[in-house]
Amino acid sequence: MIRNSHLRTIALTVLMIVTALAPATSSAQESSSRERPNVVVILADDVGVEAFRAYGGEHDTPNIDRLVREGVTFDHAFSTPLCSPSRTRLMTGKENASNYEAFGYLGPDERTFGNLFSDAGYATGIVGKWQLSGNGFDGRTGISPTQAGFGQSLLWQLEPGPQKGSRYWGPTLWRDGSWLIPEEGFGPDYLSDYALSFLDEHADRPFFLYYPMVLVHDPFVATPAERVGGNEQHNFGLLMQYMDRMVGRLLDRLDALDLTEDTLVIFTADNGTNRRIHSVRNGERIRGGKGLPTLTGTHVPLMMRWPGRIPAGERRSALFDFTDVLPTIADAASLPVAADVDGVSQLAVAQGRSQSARETIFQHYAPVWRWPSTRFVFDLERKLYEDGRFVALDLSLGEERELDRQSLTDEDRARLARFQAILDADTVPLDPERYPWCAGLEPSVEGGDPLVVGCGTAPGNRAD
Numbered sequence: 001m002i003r004n005s006h007l008r009t010i011a012l013t014v015l016m017i018v019t020a021l022a023p024a025t026s027s028a029q030e031s032s033s034r035e036r037p038n039v040v041v042i043l044a045d046d047v048g049v050e051a052f053r054a055y056g057g058e059h060d061t062p063n064i065d066r067l068v069r070e071g072v073t074f075d076h077a078f079s080t081p082l083c084s085p086s087r088t089r090l091m092t093g094k095e096n097a098s099n100y101e102a103f104g105y106l107g108p109d110e111r112t113f114g115n116l117f118s119d120a121g122y123a124t125g126i127v128g129k130w131q132l133s134g135n136g137f138d139g140r141t142g143i144s145p146t147q148a149g150f151g152q153s154l155l156w157q158l159e160p161g162p163q164k165g166s167r168y169w170g171p172t173l174w175r176d177g178s179w180l181i182p183e184e185g186f187g188p189d190y191l192s193d194y195a196l197s198f199l200d201e202h203a204d205r206p207f208f209l210y211y212p213m214v215l216v217h218d219p220f221v222a223t224p225a226e227r228v229g230g231n232e233q234h235n236f237g238l239l240m241q242y243m244d245r246m247v248g249r250l251l252d253r254l255d256a257l258d259l260t261e262d263t264l265v266i267f268t269a270d271n272g273t274n275r276r277i278h279s280v281r282n283g284e285r286i287r288g289g290k291g292l293p294t295l296t297g298t299h300v301p302l303m304m305r306w307p308g309r310i311p312a313g314e315r316r317s318a319l320f321d322f323t324d325v326l327p328t329i330a331d332a333a334s335l336p337v338a339a340d341v342d343g344v345s346q347l348a349v350a351q352g353r354s355q356s357a358r359e360t361i362f363q364h365y366a367p368v369w370r371w372p373s374t375r376f377v378f379d380l381e382r383k384l385y386e387d388g389r390f391v392a393l394d395l396s397l398g399e400e401r402e403l404d405r406q407s408l409t410d411e412d413r414a415r416l417a418r419f420q421a422i423l424d425a426d427t428v429p430l431d432p433e434r435y436p437w438c439a440g441l442e443p444s445v446e447g448g449d450p451l452v453v454g455c456g457t458a459p460g461n462r463a464d
Contacts, residue, residue: 036206037306038263039117039329040250043090043212044243045083045129046290048272049299050281050398051240058280059240063248064303067267070312071305072350076380076395077320079271081290081297082367084131086270086322087212091148093326093341097364097428103436104135104160105142111338113326114149117208120335125152125198127191128212129167130174135369136160137436137459144177152176154194156187156214161459167214168221186224188215192246196253203257206333211250215243218274236277264306264332266325272297284397291371293363293385295398304350306332311352318349318356319380362422366431373430377422382412384419386430 049055054068055075067073079086084103085096091112092099099110106112118124126145133142136159145153157164158174165172171187173180175194182190195211216239222229223242229235247267254260273279273288273296280286289296302320304310309332323343330337331345348354359379366373375386383391383400390412391400408416438455445453 036334037309037332038207038209038259039122039333040209040211040254040263040265041090041113041325041329042247042250042265042267043087043128043210044267044269044301045213045215045217046271046274046288047216047240047243047269047300048288048290048296048398049301050279050286050288050296051273052301054303055301056282056396059237061240061244061247063244063251064267064301066248066251067265067303067305068313070307071265071303072310073315074302074304074320074346074350075315075317077268077300077302077322078298078361079269079300079322080363080365080367081271081293082365082369082371083129083270084369085365085367087132089322090270090325091210093323093337093343095323095342095362095364096366097426098340098342100364100366101368102135102138102140103367103369104131104133105138105140106132106148108141108143108147110143110148112143112148113329114145114208114210116149116326116330116335116337117333118149118151120333121206122333123152123198123202123205123207124150124209125195125202125207126150126210126212127154127195127198128210129157129214129217130155130212131157131160133158134160135436137439146177150210152198154180154191156191167217168219188213188242188246189224192249195250199250199253199257199259203259208329212270213243213246215239215246218276220277232276233278236274261307264304264309264329266302266304266329268302268322268325269300271300281398282396286398289398291367293365293374293376294400295393295395298363299395299398304328310350314352316349317380318346319358319361320346320349321358321361324357360419360422362426364426364428364430368431368433368436370434372434373432375423375426375430377419379415382415382419384416384423386423390416390419 051057051059088100088106114124134140154175156167167187220232220235223238272290274290275288277288278285324346327337327343327345328347331347344357346357349357362377364375390403433451435454437459438450441450441455443450443453444456
């Protein structure tokens with residue numbers, strides 16, 4: 001009896017220890033899994049919310065709609081109005097006032113989300129549009145993919161000017177810094193194939209893939225899915241369909257590799273739609289606002305999917321700024337971010353643990369490329385421009401209506417004061433330069449600075 005009692009005591013003690021450790025072990029394994037997810041960031045080129053079915057738009061995008069069904073959709077995400085300013089904000093998490101110097105340029109010493117994940121031991125790759133090594137006009141040589149932390153790359157527009165070549169038919173590409181110029185074929189297909197091969201190669205370790213697509217930027221051409229195109233409006237629809245197909249290929253490959261539940265996928269776009277394109281949204285015909293600091297220039301789609309970690313089929317009304325992408329994916333991977341990052345993590349918002357992560361969005365918009373500089377601050381209802389315009393926002397139609405300051409409510413007066421304080425806190429001068437290719441040429445306005453007023457010419461192979 002004594003022996004049996006002793007054995008029972010030992011057995012109970014062991015059971016208690018195992019029971020006590022089991023939750024901790026499970027929690028540690030769960031924590032470890034959450035700290036090392038794969039991350040894929042997909043960036044469409046030149047397309048605002050009005051083009052997407054998920055936001056009331058006319059174009060059928062079933063694969064992007066899959067992200068909506070299987071993840072969280074942010075109804076109020078905002079880029080800058082133009083590609084280069086947006087990409088520097090996205091990749092560094094910092095406001096343009098602190099690190100944007102020229103169009104098509106990011107300084108070689110800047111740290112990007114590629115560096116963040118590479119330093120953490122992730123396999124890192126980038127496939128698609130680069131446009132950060134310089135603009136070919138002002139003599140700057142910008143960051144390289146390797147300097148930005150990407151171990152593998154297949155890119156269009158690694159070099160500026162005529163060297164950048166075609167993004168679509170007969171594309172000009174650089175694979176890990178070396179020329180790759182096929183005589184035929186469709187650029188998005190080469191880029192998609194490379195993205196899938198990157199997933200295959202690194203399926204057994206954590207990876208970070210940045211996929212800045214060349215779609216749906218002009219020229220508006222026919223695609224391999226429909227060789228005979230039409231006018232620009234028609235072909236824009238073809239490019240939308242092809243972009244969606246490329247997203248679907250990537251999602252299907254994650255499924256095939258059994259990586260879907262281990263991978264955080266974010267889909268968004270770099271700025272509003274080309275101004276030559278119209279889309280029907282919520283029953284209204286809306287013109288694209290690319291380049292303009294308006295809602296149609298900045299309101300972009302954003303979906304996040306991470307099965308088991310982010311709810312499925314839910315929407316969020318909170319503001320989401322482009323600078324928030326870096327801290328959000330860092331949070332998901334339990335990686336520290338630098339103190340100078342201006343964005344905030346939106347992971348808790350995506351997971352439903354918090355209603356919002358920010359009250360306002362501020363932009364220092366000095367693109368140094370064709371469009372005039374300005375700064376502005378806004379929330380979900382109101383917006384204040386540097387020139388004093390205080391406008392009401394209709395986010396469902398992308399409309400802005402100027403308010404009479406003499407008739408403001410007390411609430412709007414308080415909001416106006418808060419917005420003005422945010423504008424005043426940005427002491428970095430706005431760069432007025434708009435035409436870098438005009439250096440040394442005759443100004444189009446007598447006595448003016450050709451870099452500001454222009455010189456009557458445009459670059460032969462425009463990159464905007």
